[in-house]
Amino acid sequence: MFENYILLTRGFQNVRQDNKVVGFQILVKIAYYRGVFLPIIGDFQVAVDGEKFGVDKMKISVGRHTYTFDETAQAENVRWEFGKPLTITVMKPGGLKPGIHEVFFLQNIKPSYTGERGRISSVTKKMALVQ
């Protein structure tokens, strides 16, 4: 459900730190009919033009707070709200070149009633990165 809506075009950009491009970010919405606390997120996967990135390369930002993926497992009080995006920053020195990219995004949400496999949703979308 919601697959066509989970990867936002807005916000797709390279991320700078100390004047260096350290990676890029995407804004993503939950593919579920409710918001969840962050530990309920089982997995994220991102690929750009076929280059895959696992959670070890990601930082997760909600509001003004940023977490490693492992840290989100203990973020019992932090919410990924229904219909509201969180930001995934993928660490990739140099970032992405300006132009159109094919971006793949997968999320695995694990409510207790679905069993450990949880709900897996993914989408592939062409999006223009300007800078």
Place this chain on the structure above:
Amino acid sequence: MKLTRSEFLKTLGYASATIASGDALSAVTGNSATVIAEPSPAGQTSKPKSDIMLGVSLYSYQHAIYTGEMTLEDCLAELNSIGAQGLQIIDEITVPNFPNPSEAWVDHWYEMCDKYKLTPTNMNCFVDIWWGWRHKPMSLQEQVDTLTVRLKLAKRLGFTVVRPTSGAVSEPVGQIFEKIVPIAEDLNIKVTPELHSPIPLQTNGAFVGGILNVIQKTGTKHLGFTLDMGDLPLPFSKERLISVGELTPEIAAYVDNAKAKGTPVEEVQARVNTMNPKSGDRTYLSRVYNIRPVGAPMGAPPVAENDPKDIIPLLPYIYNIHGKFYRMNEDLVETTLNYEGAFKVLIEGGYKYSIDSEYEGQRSMQNQWCEPINEVEQVRRHHLMMRRLLGRA
């Protein structure tokens, strides 16, 4: 003294009154008939057959809420405009700063319930006992504490019923329900685990029997069931689906023939796409080829041998009904579930709580183009059907 509805609802919420939600509604209508408007369809002359209250779960509008097309107030105004009285929510969709909304938001909530003449019925919550399998699972006490937080939130918002979901629906009933009874009694909230497909409704089933045992053991009036109408599917039948306009006979015949000849699914999908298919045609193809369904659902797989008469022994314990539905056609027929059979039993059995529309057809229309999603229209048709079944339209 005449209370406003919001004051009255707050009284219900904060005091440990012993009246049940159905009685509470009668009290409101009886004492201050000007405050709440009974739906009064034109041409109604006879006394309604039943005290059943009709409402809506905001789950029904999840797509519009998710995409930002409808705000909470938009949803509540729509409920008012179709004469819905019961208001049901998923806490983790609706409540900001969950589970601790600000006092200002709670005040606003009551003001809106007052303005739109709505009575909170069932708050649906989740106790994620496994914490996504990335965190230490909840102990039994943590499960009870988590559910208690949800019950207190429900109380703050004026709900009288809470539907908790924790482990898998097919798992035996956990100890959490036994532990929650005294807390539910203290708060005067009815805790109602959901009879959801594919749970067997027979009283000797693990789920139903487990809850009934706790009710008997404790003698409580604060544990029972939310019945989901999806647990009463009509059988999957090509002839019936054609008769209700879900399935195009030519496409069904082509798909059956292709399957018999062993034609690859991709080829069949491509061909069907050229045949001006309805969403039901796509679902039929998915069913015949046993692939992940797209398009409108056509009733749950026949795993539960449930019959409307199975509701009868459970009626004393059913405190809310999810009016689950997938598809209302232009003849105002729900094409997948046994509404007619269920309503007959509910009316004859004297069910007196709320039936809240719970549209779920949008889910299968979000991945692939079928036809525009119109949750608002579907809920309106569902209310027309329910009114007809109750002799109110």
